[in-house]
Amino acid sequence: MARASEISGPRPARALSRNSILLYGTLFVLSIYYLLPLYVMIMTSLKGMPEIRMGNIFSPPMEITFEPWIKAWSKACTGINCDGLSRGFGNSIQILLPALLMSIGIASINGYVLTYWRFKGSEVFFTLLLIGAFIPYQAMIYPIVILLREVGLMGDRAGLTLVHTIFGMPILTLLFRNYFAALPEEIFKAARIDGAGFWQIYFQIILPTALPIFVVAIILQVTGIWNDFLFGVVYTKPASYPMTVQLNNIVNSHQGVKEYNVNMAATLITALFPLLIYLVSGKFFVRSITAGAVKG
Structure with missing residues (x-):
């Protein structure tokens, strides 16, 4: 048996080395x-307005209340309507699902x-498809307005769904093409x-x-479509506004008292859906991005 003095090799790293600290x-x-x-x-969102006016934003609530959440969901005014974010949530779902299915399916x-049947x-x-991924959205707003007006979809959820489908395809096509190119061609x-x-x-x-x-x-499409504000406010009308546009109307309302607890609750409610999608499926994200980028 080798003696301790004869054992060679690197020393095991210390648990609390300078680099790890x-x-x-x-x-x-x-x-x-x-x-x-996020903590703030x-x-x-769990405090009443009298407690918020005391000024200590970092302290936990002395008395927890869910009234701001209820008001943000069903009572807050988002313009001429005072039914909270519930209307916008339904609109966002009706825009998201078809746009998600069509853009991912086509891409x-x-x-x-482009990988196997060139x-x-x-x-x-x-x-040309990739060029579309790098054109600024702002440069395409007016041409798309004219296009949607001519086909009768301006101001409708279907028009916004079509816009999200088209703008999502270039980058998704790149991802799918690179991923399929990394698969063994012998299978095909x-x-x-x-x-x-x-x-x-x-x-x-x-x-x-x-x-x-x-x-x-x-994950990419849900995050992009759900969090979109620019397309939503331009290509839809108040009855079909998505959730982000209604959130903007709540937060930037100048009527009455500024209810910071309702604003925070509305912001958190709007962010919950994409956050849950990412938490449920996020373990695949980094692994798949790497797999789709090893071959061009």
Whole structure:
């Protein structure tokens, strides 16, 4: 048996080395920096206005009340309507679901075609599609207004759904194409030899292997569509405003007393849906982004 003096190799790292203390200390400070505003929002939303006027925003509520949450959801005025965020939540869901399904469905087929069924001019098509991902949204507002007006969708939820579908496809197509390109090409060739066709390969071979990148696409689209304000306020009318536009109307209302607890509650309610989506499926996010970026 080798003696202790003869054992070679690097020493095990100490649990509290200088580097680890610096690393964890920096992470702790950054965590406090980002979580402190969220803490203030939650505490403020659970307080009554008399307690808020006392001025200590960091203290927990002396008496917890959920009245601000109830008012933000069903009673706060968002313009001419005073039914809170409930109307906007329904509008956002009706905009999100079809836009999510169409954009991800079309983008996944685009990525599949551009990887395995390349046609003459496919690279040109892909380049033009990518250019669309880098055009500033603000530059496209007026042309899209004219387009939606001509097809009779201006001011309607269907028009906003179409806009989100189109603007989501370029970056999603890039993600799907890169992810499918990283898969072994032999699987596709073997399926072709066995006589499988376009849709058979897509549904039976490609889709079962693509769950991680679908999760990434869902997170990106849900976050982008749900948090959108610019398109919502331009392409819809008050009856079909999404949740973010109604939140803006609540927070920036200049009528009556400024109810900070209701504003904080409304902000938290608006952010809950995409936050829950990310918490449920976030473990796939980094893994899938990496898998979709190793090959271009």
